Amino acid sequence: MGDLGSHPDFEKERKRLDFTKRYIDVVIKTSETSKDQFQRNMQEAFGDADWSESGLYSQLLTTANFFEMSKTELESLRKASKKPYFARVDFERNDGGSGEMLYFGKTSLYQRESQEQIIVDWRSPIANLYYEGRIGQIEYEAEGETFSGNITLKRQLMIEEGILEEVRDIDLTTTDELLQESLSKSSSNRLTDIITTIQEEQNKIIRADLNKPIIVQGAAGSGKTTIALHRISYFIYHYKDMFDPRQLMILAPNRVFIDYISEALPELGVEKVKQFTFAEYVQAAIGKQVKLAADDKLIRLLEKDDEETKAAVWISGLKGSPGFKNILDEYVKDIFSGFHPDADFYCDKYRLYSAKKFVRLLEEDYWYLPLYTRLDKLKAILQNEVKLKKKTIIERVTEFYEAKIEKALYKNIDPVIRKEFVTKCHDKKEERIRQVQKAIRTSVKTYFKQFQMKDLFQYYEELFGDPGRLASYSNGKLTLEDADTLCAYNRRLFSMKNYETEDLGALLYLQERLFGVAKDNKAKNVVIDEAQDYSFMQLQALKTAVDTDMFTLVGDLAQGIHSYRGLQTWEEVHRRIFPRATYTELQKSYRTTVEIMNQANQVLQLLTYDFPEVEPVVRHGREPEFISIDKGGWEEELIDRIETLKEEGFKTFAVIAKTMKDCKLADDKLSEYSQAFHLIDEAGSIPKDKTLIVPSYQAKGLEFDVVFAISLEETYGTENDLDIKLLYVTMTRPLHRLYFLGRKKDAFLIET
Numbered sequence: 001m002g003d004l005g006s007h008p009d010f011e012k013e014r015k016r017l018d019f020t021k022r023y024i025d026v027v028i029k030t031s032e033t034s035k036d037q038f039q040r041n042m043q044e045a046f047g048d049a050d051w052s053e054s055g056l057y058s059q060l061l062t063t064a065n066f067f068e069m070s071k072t073e074l075e076s077l078r079k080a081s082k083k084p085y086f087a088r089v090d091f092e093r094n095d096g097g098s099g100e101m102l103y104f105g106k107t108s109l110y111q112r113e114s115q116e117q118i119i120v121d122w123r124s125p126i127a128n129l130y131y132e133g134r135i136g137q138i139e140y141e142a143e144g145e146t147f148s149g150n151i152t153l154k155r156q157l158m159i160e161e162g163i164l165e166e167v168r169d170i171d172l173t174t175t176d177e178l179l180q181e182s183l184s185k186s187s188s189n190r191l192t193d194i195i196t197t198i199q200e201e202q203n204k205i206i207r208a209d210l211n212k213p214i215i216v217q218g219a220a221g222s223g224k225t226t227i228a229l230h231r232i233s234y235f236i237y238h239y240k241d242m243f244d245p246r247q248l249m250i251l252a253p254n255r256v257f258i259d260y261i262s263e264a265l266p267e268l269g270v271e272k273v274k275q276f277t278f279a280e281y282v283q284a285a286i287g288k289q290v291k292l293a294a295d296d297k298l299i300r301l302l303e304k305d306d307e308e309t310k311a312a313v314w315i316s317g318l319k320g321s322p323g324f325k326n327i328l329d330e331y332v333k334d335i336f337s338g339f340h341p342d343a344d345f346y347c348d349k350y351r352l353y354s355a356k357k358f359v360r361l362l363e364e365d366y367w368y369l370p371l372y373t374r375l376d377k378l379k380a381i382l383q384n385e386v387k388l389k390k391k392t393i394i395e396r397v398t399e400f401y402e403a404k405i406e407k408a409l410y411k412n413i414d415p416v417i418r419k420e421f422v423t424k425c426h427d428k429k430e431e432r433i434r435q436v437q438k439a440i441r442t443s444v445k446t447y448f449k450q451f452q453m454k455d456l457f458q459y460y461e462e463l464f465g466d467p468g469r470l471a472s473y474s475n476g477k478l479t480l481e482d483a484d485t486l487c488a489y490n491r492r493l494f495s496m497k498n499y500e501t502e503d504l505g506a507l508l509y510l511q512e513r514l515f516g517v518a519k520d521n522k523a524k525n526v527v528i529d530e531a532q533d534y535s536f537m538q539l540q541a542l543k544t545a546v547d548t549d550m551f552t553l554v555g556d557l558a559q560g561i562h563s564y565r566g567l568q569t570w571e572e573v574h575r576r577i578f579p580r581a582t583y584t585e586l587q588k589s590y591r592t593t594v595e596i597m598n599q600a601n602q603v604l605q606l607l608t609y610d611f612p613e614v615e616p617v618v619r620h621g622r623e624p625e626f627i628s629i630d631k632g633g634w635e636e637e638l639i640d641r642i643e644t645l646k647e648e649g650f651k652t653f654a655v656i657a658k659t660m661k662d663c664k665l666a667d668d669k670l671s672e673y674s675q676a677f678h679l680i681d682e683a684g685s686i687p688k689d690k691t692l693i694v695p696s697y698q699a700k701g702l703e704f705d706v707v708f709a710i711s712l713e714e715t716y717g718t719e720n721d722l723d724i725k726l727l728y729v730t731m732t733r734p735l736h737r738l739y740f741l742g743r744k745k746d747a748f749l750i751e752t
């Protein structure tokens, strides 16, 4: 690393930075004055009490869209002013013209007068020169065209708080240097952007074809979450004129995780993207809160392997399987056939619509709509038929009686009898017209009375009402006995008005097929983190509900602790749900040190099936250390360690136990000595200044400078796949240091 300011171009770069900052200031000021002016004008025009209280005034303010627009632009410029760019690339195109000096930053800025680019957005196609280009001749693609040229300079510019701190010219080898530096920093409990150090294989995923879904199998710490967020940012940049960020959605495993990624979102300009857990999304989409039974199968699996747990786990797997989707499809078919009318549609005694046509529309013509929307359409069609024919119908009735009357008038009969007859005819006519008018009003409604309308929950519950029927839907996959077990299980749940996480996929799927999901809950692009924990059924339901296959799925099967109900491979999801997707693997891990990763790799090798070893980026640290708790006083030792580590500059700490049981125990013990610990809770926020106590399965996706894996009453010692995965998750959380606290080393499967 060179001395500060020692680069020959340092002064030039400082001047350039100075110019850029001043220019940004001017742009901001100009926009601010016009914004102020706008508000002043508004105030002047409408500021009196009458107006400001009227709805019109606020409507006017909110419809002033250009104002909102320039506010966002202004916001990103303001954010950029402290660090307008991070790199420079000099490029000479082969087709002649003068060489370009490109400065890359988080936003773009043009010089208004000359249209020259002062800052180029990192998401623009030409930024690939920085991420993938080597010094020398290169080719790059932008908007379908290939350009070639010569990169004469690649330079990183370290800017902090608006001050140029360092200038560093790079080629391939020195890129690593900055990565190393960035990785060796302490974490702040929050995910950050990595735009300065995005690696080539990561860049490929971030910029992969925006019209295709992607599936990424990435090792722990390979940057999956980070990449997924950068890809959203890239997507929004490219489609800013087409999509509103609110049409994009991130699905994360829990609120803690959403909190954890929340800091990176505004930095990447994607804070408006919707963020949900799967359960939250489903409830929004079906428009109803459901009572979810405790999701404790994982814990039960860890604690006792009894028959009841085995059955529950089998049912979990079944409800998430492709076979269950087939069952639901058969069921939906059955529900549809319940809406085939018995007879043609009549208004009074006039036949207006044939049952056959009704069925054709229901089953075929409206194939793209949910069932109940099709029914609404059909209702409207019948109403319309009635409307069209009603005049004729009344005319016909009238004509019939008028003709009778007329005939009587000319008949040579006793006037008294004739009068009586005519009066009777009149009365009859009136009565018939009343009848027909009533039919006109009610015939559609009456016709629809033959159908039984139900709500989502009634349908779902009825699916489990008859084991024989359920088995018949399964195409021979489910024996009657199996179906019986499943029905009994769910009926027990329903009797307590409960549903399970595993039911949410099916509920969402049925919602879309039967009732539809409101437009607000559709999305143009969906990012799913920890996707290995989703079942086939859940992913299928999501795709059906949001109505696009534009998904970014990132996950790691090695961390698939819910694999009894989640995914064991990506193959089926790829083939059957997202056939257009590109599949990529990331084997390199950026989070932790070689020493920690080596040990985590050893644990991974204990799995009963093969898992490729994870390749750590070369960054060394201390070997993981074992601390025995046998001698007592471990609480004080741990607290002392944290103090020392804080002095060394580490900021974030976690105590990770296998399950909540040991977490609670650790929390009880530690809080006798210190208030600096925080047991994770439902609320999901992570206090920045405390040491988090968290069970392994909830630590997934998170990272800390230092991790204390603790085993008080529970161990990972059984060597079953689940224990191994939980331990692996725990061991891959630290960035820098890993300690094991327990009675014996083999509680952590460490060889003695």
Ligand SMILES: Nc1ncnc2c1ncn2[C@@H]1O[C@H](COP(=O)(O)OP(=O)(O)OP(=O)(O)O)[C@@H](O)[C@H]1O
Binding pocket: 179, 182, 183, 192, 194, 197, 198, 199, 202, 218, 219, 220, 221, 222, 223, 224, 225, 226, 227, 556, 559, 590, 591, 700, 701, 702, 703, 732
């Ligand atoms: N190119 C990069 N430059 C700098 N830091 C990086 C880079 N790639 C990843 N990192 C860092 O590595 C760490 C792990 O990233 P991230 O959490 O996105 O990984 P992950 O694959 O989602 O991990 P997990 O499987 O454990 O959830 C983060 O601290 C991230 O900032």
